[in-house]
Amino acid sequence: MDDIRALELYSGIGGMHFALRDCCPAAKVVAAVDINDHVTQVYAHNFPNVKVKNKGIEGISVKELDNFGFNMVLMSPPCQPFTRIGLQKDINDKRTKSFMHFLSILPKLQKGPEYLLLENVKGFEKSMAHEELCKTLDVCGYHKTEFLLSPKHLGIPNSRLRYFMLAKKSKFHHLVSRNDEELWTTLPLSLTDKQNCNREDTEEAIKAKCPKMDDQVRVQETCISHPISEFLEKDVPEDYKVPDKVKSRYINVMDIVPQESKISTCFTKSYTQYAEGTGSALILKAPPNHSENKSARNANDYDLRYFTPREVANLMCFPDSFTFPDFVTRKQRYRMLGNSLNVKVVSYLISLLLLDGDMKSS
Ligand SMILES: C[S@@+](CC[C@H](N)C(=O)[O-])C[C@H]1O[C@@H](n2cnc3c(N)ncnc32)[C@H](O)[C@@H]1O
Known part of the structure; x- marks a missing residue:
């Protein structure tokens, strides 16, 4: 061997x-x-x-x-x-x-x-x-x-x-x-556009529900989802707060998530450089009527911060042993993580x- x-x-x-x-x-x-x-x-x-x-x-x-x-x-x-x-x-x-x-x-x-x-x-x-x-x-x-x-x-x-x-x-x-049962129990795999399938479905049923599905892709939704709170650091410095001018200009296009959320968007290499489509920000305080409707948001009602590079690394499942050398700037850290996997x-x-x-x- x-x-x-x-x-x-x-x-x-x-x-x-x-x-x-x-x-x-x-x-x-x-x-x-x-x-x-x-x-x-x-x-x-x-x-x-x-x-x-x-x-x-x-x-x-x-x-x-x-x-x-x-x-x-x-x-x-x-x-x-x-x-x-x-x-x-x-x-x-x-x-x-x-x-x-x-x-x-x-x-x-x-x-x-x-x-x-x-x-x-x-x-x-x-x-x-x-x-x-x-x-x-x-x-x-x-x-x-x-x-x-x-x-x-x-x-x-x-x-x-x-x-x-x-x-x-x-x-x-x-x-x-x-048809191998082991396949289904060992492969919790899914495609975003295959939400209608579940593991009880036969191959024919999956094909009927997902006519465009590549033959090689398997679908299953059986994993327990973890909340974001499990991936956060304690005592995050104040300078991770989303600045007021960014909030007031972009609150209606930003993805913002509370710590109980079970999803965040993909962190790209431009995280914190651009507000839209580069990764979620964390809600520290939201109005009681906070809704997913982005256009209804008032910037003054929200307190937001960026995820730290360590938190982004946590969400990307890098082990605690992973570190950046001190000379790597915050911006470079986001960039390198955004390019990673x-x-x-x-x-x-x-x-x-x-x-x-x-x-x-x-
Ligand atoms: C998508 S990233 C890969 C990230 C990597 N898997 C990680 O965990 O960070 C692509 C990488 O390819 C490197 N790269 C681009 N062109 C290259 C080339 N011609 N030869 C070698 N590396 C190259 C980039 O510097 C970058 O680090």
Whole structure:
């Protein structure tokens, strides 16, 4: 039985590494690669024993990859070429170049990885880059399965719907049969637009309710949801308060949530820089008639604060051991977290990837 030796590409602040450690404490990350020296410093601060390569993946050769001696690849390529609000230049975007380079060298490796997990934004599944990924995985003889999954589907009070590709050389025994009861009990997965389904539904019923559902996506809503209060810090400094001028201008477009809430919106890299669509603010005081109707709000009635970077990290399920070096500014912390991923979701998916595998998972 082999040990898991993962190569982490586009490693950022190490969300994939924390996820791997969460589900497979014995696994090793043999190297992490990222072009941005700010994030690699944070990575090295948290994982001082990992070889961190601060370079572009487009500059990596087959020989260099072979020398890492890995049997798993974890990767989150840049998502800007595929985001719904972006230009969607896809493979013609220069930020996709390094990913295409990786695909071109995967078949040339002496011993390709046994396992591969890729994370990206919703929308990637319709891209040309996705088509290229599937073609390459097929040529290399991988079995694959795909998910659209958000932390809220695992009971975490945060939305972050993301695309995931899981591929491995051996078969997905537990994922291939829809009638397998174990599938339903081990996969609390869901898509936001599949609310009408439940785990008692037969495959035919799900197909009828969700005609557009990708065959590879499974649906279930069985997790216990946790309130935001479980993710908050004590004694948060006053300077996290949302300034009056921001409140009065943007209260009608902001997402604001009380601590009892079981959901918050996705925290992006622009959190606190823009008021709309970048992440929720926490309600410290609201009028008795507070409603979800944004246009009915009066800024003076509300006391709001931003979530701290540590709280955002908590909602993204980073462990307490994760820290930023002191020199990283608050703005940079939000930025790096906004680019990262939900650790529990990825940990969950790595566990699925390893189910039935021949490798040690603990
Ligand atoms: C979506 S983020 C990945 C975040 C990471 N999974 C984490 O937990 O922080 C994409 C990362 O790719 C890096 N990146 C972008 N272009 C790159 C390239 N050509 N080569 C290597 N890294 C690159 C960025 O610096 C960024 O950290």
